[in-house]
Amino acid sequence: MKKTLFAFALSLLLTCLVLSPALADATAVHISLSDRGLAFSLMQQTASxxxxxKIGDFHPSVKKSPVQAFPLFYLSIATQTPPETIWKQKGKGWGKLAKELGLPANFHGKYMSAKNKHKKGSPAKNDDAIFEELLTxxxxHEYYGADPDLLFYWRSRGLTYEDLFIxxxxxxxxxxxxxxxxxxRxxxxxWRLIAAEVKVPYSTLSKPAAAPKKTLSLPKEKPPQKNKKAKKK
Structure with missing residues (x-):
């Protein structure tokens, strides 16, 4: 009887594991506040x-969560819509917003090779999370030339975006x-211990090590036109 119960419990456990397609995503590697602060600075500098x-031109919410800058700015460039205009509609969700702006449903993942496209459909993430992951x-990939396969793999191992950047x-x-x-990691x-091991000052982890391989220009919001006064006859 005990063996039967044990076998049943083991079978149930294995079934649950098989039915959890993104188990690693639920187990993120802990990152310290200090490491996170360095990474945020690095994200802001590379994005700017x-x-x-200028970093000062970032929306306050983007400063607190720099990962949101990437879908915001890529949407802005793809649609030639000022970031300020897009941000005002952020509550709709990135996917719905992209659709309303006339972008294809696969906009956030179409740059990837075919072998990576299945990764954008993880049922463990909502639309915003998928959008932010792919565009980050x-x-x-575009700034450093990093291999998307490598990035996806280490994300699946639980690394945060901050870890990837650093x-x-x-x-x-x-x-x-x-x-x-x-x-x-x-x-x-x-990252403090890792920096010490490779003999790099910890504070320099927030400094971009290279210039971007290319740059993109964001569309700017046009100032409101003043009503011209009619000339007196």
């Missing part, structure tokens, strides 16, 4: 350089693959 705008990975940037600085750094080491 790539999209040619697109940014890392690791890719550090690899670029040292001319090394970021894989070793990512492995150390998954093993539980924070």
């Amino acid at each position: 350089s790539y999209f040619q705008l 990975i697109r940014f890392l 690791g890719i940037n550090l690899g670029c600085r040292l001319q090394k693959s970021p894989v070793d750094f990512f492995s150390l 998954v093993a539980g080491k924070d």
